[in-house]
Amino acid sequence: MSVVARQGFKYSIIGYIGFLLGTVSAIFIFPNDFEFYGKLRYILPTAEMLVPFVVLGISYSNVKFFHTVERDGKKQNMLSLSLLTVFINFLIFTVVFFVLPYFYPKFRYSEAWKMKEMILPLILILSFCAIFNKYTSNYKRIVVSNIFDNLFPKIANLGAFCLFYYFALSQKISFAFFFGIFTIMLFGYIYYTNKLEKIQLDFNTDYFKKNNFWKEFFNYSFFGFLGTFGNYLAINSFMIGEFMGMEEVGIYSVLYALISLISIPQLGLFNISAPIINKTLADGDMVELDRFHKKTSLSLYFLGAVLFSCIMVGFPYLTQFMPKNGTMLREYEPVVWIWGSAVLIDLATGFNGNIISLSKYYRFNILVMLLLAGLTIGLNYYFIKNTQLKLIGIALSTAISLSIYNIIKITFNYIVFKVSPLSIEMIFVSIICTLAITVAIVLPNFDNNLINLVYKPSVVLILIYIGNYFTKIFPLEDYLNVRFIKSIFKFK
Numbered sequence: 001m002s003v004v005a006r007q008g009f010k011y012s013i014i015g016y017i018g019f020l021l022g023t024v025s026a027i028f029i030f031p032n033d034f035e036f037y038g039k040l041r042y043i044l045p046t047a048e049m050l051v052p053f054v055v056l057g058i059s060y061s062n063v064k065f066f067h068t069v070e071r072d073g074k075k076q077n078m079l080s081l082s083l084l085t086v087f088i089n090f091l092i093f094t095v096v097f098f099v100l101p102y103f104y105p106k107f108r109y110s111e112a113w114k115m116k117e118m119i120l121p122l123i124l125i126l127s128f129c130a131i132f133n134k135y136t137s138n139y140k141r142i143v144v145s146n147i148f149d150n151l152f153p154k155i156a157n158l159g160a161f162c163l164f165y166y167f168a169l170s171q172k173i174s175f176a177f178f179f180g181i182f183t184i185m186l187f188g189y190i191y192y193t194n195k196l197e198k199i200q201l202d203f204n205t206d207y208f209k210k211n212n213f214w215k216e217f218f219n220y221s222f223f224g225f226l227g228t229f230g231n232y233l234a235i236n237s238f239m240i241g242e243f244m245g246m247e248e249v250g251i252y253s254v255l256y257a258l259i260s261l262i263s264i265p266q267l268g269l270f271n272i273s274a275p276i277i278n279k280t281l282a283d284g285d286m287v288e289l290d291r292f293h294k295k296t297s298l299s300l301y302f303l304g305a306v307l308f309s310c311i312m313v314g315f316p317y318l319t320q321f322m323p324k325n326g327t328m329l330r331e332y333e334p335v336v337w338i339w340g341s342a343v344l345i346d347l348a349t350g351f352n353g354n355i356i357s358l359s360k361y362y363r364f365n366i367l368v369m370l371l372l373a374g375l376t377i378g379l380n381y382y383f384i385k386n387t388q389l390k391l392i393g394i395a396l397s398t399a400i401s402l403s404i405y406n407i408i409k410i411t412f413n414y415i416v417f418k419v420s421p422l423s424i425e426m427i428f429v430s431i432i433c434t435l436a437i438t439v440a441i442v443l444p445n446f447d448n449n450l451i452n453l454v455y456k457p458s459v460v461l462i463l464i465y466i467g468n469y470f471t472k473i474f475p476l477e478d479y480l481n482v483r484f485i486k487s488i489f490k491f492k
Contacts, residue, residue: 014143018150019264025158026257032323033165034250040157040178041253042246043115045237047122054089054127057224058082059134061217066138069207077202079135079193084203086127094120111241118175125186132189139196148185156181223366230369232376232401236394239377243384244391251328252391255335261311262343265303273351277358289355290419297350297421298429302474304347305433306464308340310457313440317453335395342399345406350421352409361416368408375401425473432467436460 030037062082069078097120101108112119133145160178163169193199208214233256241249273296280289315336319326356365379401383393414420440459445452468474 014146014150018146018154019260021151021158022154023257023261025154025161026254027318027322029158029323030161030250030254031326031329033161034247034254034328036164036171036174036246036250037157037161037253038241038246038248038250039115039171040160041237042111042241042249043118043122043178044153044157045234046112046115046241047119047126049231049234049238050093050119050123051126051130052225052228054093054123055086055130055225056089057221057226057228058085059130060224061221062131062134063138064220065217066135070138072207074202074207075197076200077204077207079131079199080201080203081205081208082131082135083128086131087124090124090127093123111246112238118179122179122182125182129182129186129189132186132193136189136193136196141196144192145189148188152181152185223363227366227369229373230405232372232398235373235376236380236398239380239384240391240394248391251332252394254329255332255339255391258311258315259336259339259343262304262308262340263347264307265300266347273354277351277355281355281359286418289417293350293355293419293421294423297348298423298425299474300350301344301348301426302429302468304344305429306461308344309433309437309460309464311336311340312437313456313460314453317449317456320449321453332391334392338392338395338399342395342402345403348421348426349406349410352406352413352421355413355417355419356409359417361412364412368405368412371408372401372405375404428467428471428473432464432471432473433460436463436467439463 059082062078065078066075069075097116101113107113129148133149136145156178159181160174163177164171164174190199205214208217236252237249240252273292276292277289280286280292315333316330319330322329353365353368356362376397379397380394383389383397387393389396410420410422437460440456440463443456443459446455465476468476
């Protein structure tokens with residue numbers, strides 16, 4: 001088994017473990033106290049949203065120019081100067097942060113200002129981690145970094161929440177644990193990087209001054225920086241915390257954990273599809289790219305629609321098994337419908353963005369990412385200030401901005417590459433799933449919620465299976481057999 005294959009397999013396993021840990025915690029533990037969970041979920045996304053202003057895309061340049069500096073024996077020089085630059089950027093960012101209230105006095109009343117003791121140090125730690133993450137990926141080692149990036153934040157959230165709620169410790173102690181996990185993560189990155197190759201700090205700038213290499217380095221970094229603004233989830237968490245409150249952030253985060261179940265089929269898609277996209281683009285074989293695009297998008301849409309249908313009919317009964325605040329989630333059931341539909345549309349577009357990012361038109365991807373960020377902020381602000389929809393308004397904002405974002409990419413790919421993810425089969429999938437949901441909803445309920453939670457989604461699965469059996473939309477027989485299940489556990 002090759003290093004890449006072995007790392008890829010382990011990467012997927014860690015990804016699913018992290019996903020399950022986060023989802024189970026969000027459903028059965030965090031609803032006990034939405035306000036405190038909301039604070040935890042405000043701190044991390046806010047720090048993640050501000051990290052790009054400190055890193056400025058330098059982490060991406062550590063991948064782009066790695067082989068160049070490796071050939072010249074300047075790997076450690078690049079790593080050292082990258083870390084130094086990030087630290088200087090952080091000092092400048094901190095000065096701006098503390099000066100901002102003098103120009104905008106209302107900033108002193110923001111949640112970001114109130115929690116600056118947690119957010120600012122976390123920004124520095126995450127910025128350093130971003131550099132080490134990309135640098136170590138050059139050694140084709142992605143598993144350890146996935147443990148740090150995927151598992152550690154979930155452990156920090158879960159541990160801090162349990163200390164506060166179950167052990168009745170103070171918020172300060174819980175926050176200290178939360179921050180301590182990320183500190184351990186940074187030291188873990190340093191240790192692991194040093195294990196791959198001993199770190200030797202070299203802050204000499206002669207190599208980067210030669211032939212103005214620094215200009216090329218920072219030009220590429222700038223484009224990487226621009227491409228980091230599409231994190232609408234972090235934007236949503238920040239704006240909900242600032243304009244609605246921490247309890248709403250907690251509710252939003254739990255709902256997101258449920259909705260993200262729909263995206264399970266998408267995990268690892270880019271790693272699998274990237275080599276195929278690269279090859280077809282290099283060969284100019286747009287017919288094969290279009291065929292592969294449609295096939296993959298249909299698979300993602302079908303599997304996502306099945307999961308979405310089960311969530312829709314099971315959600316009202318699932319809330320009955322949640323802690324005391326489960327009823328609050330039931331009030332926001334429309335969020336699941338609206339946001340889930342937007343995620344389904346995103347799945348239907350497949351690897352649209354990957355085609356653009358792997359082509360010579362990668363700068364266009366940056367433009368649409370900026371558009372997504374702008375739409376998300378603008379629509380969120382409109383719904384928060386001009387309506388009483390609260391989280392439903394945020395869901396509508398996300399659905400609208402994400403749909404426009406995907407429509408633009410579909411149109412661009414069709415005009416430039418003559419490829420499209422859409423197919424007539426998707427309409428049949430939508431009809432079958434809609435009928436299955438409708439039948440399951442109108443069927444009588446039992447007095448036992450556990451029976452309802454199992455029986456309603458089971459009806460959906462049976463009806464979708466019957467519909468697919470006659471329409472032959474998705475080759476279920478290729479997956480529902482012993483041979484395929486055995487192949488999952490093979491390492492070759």
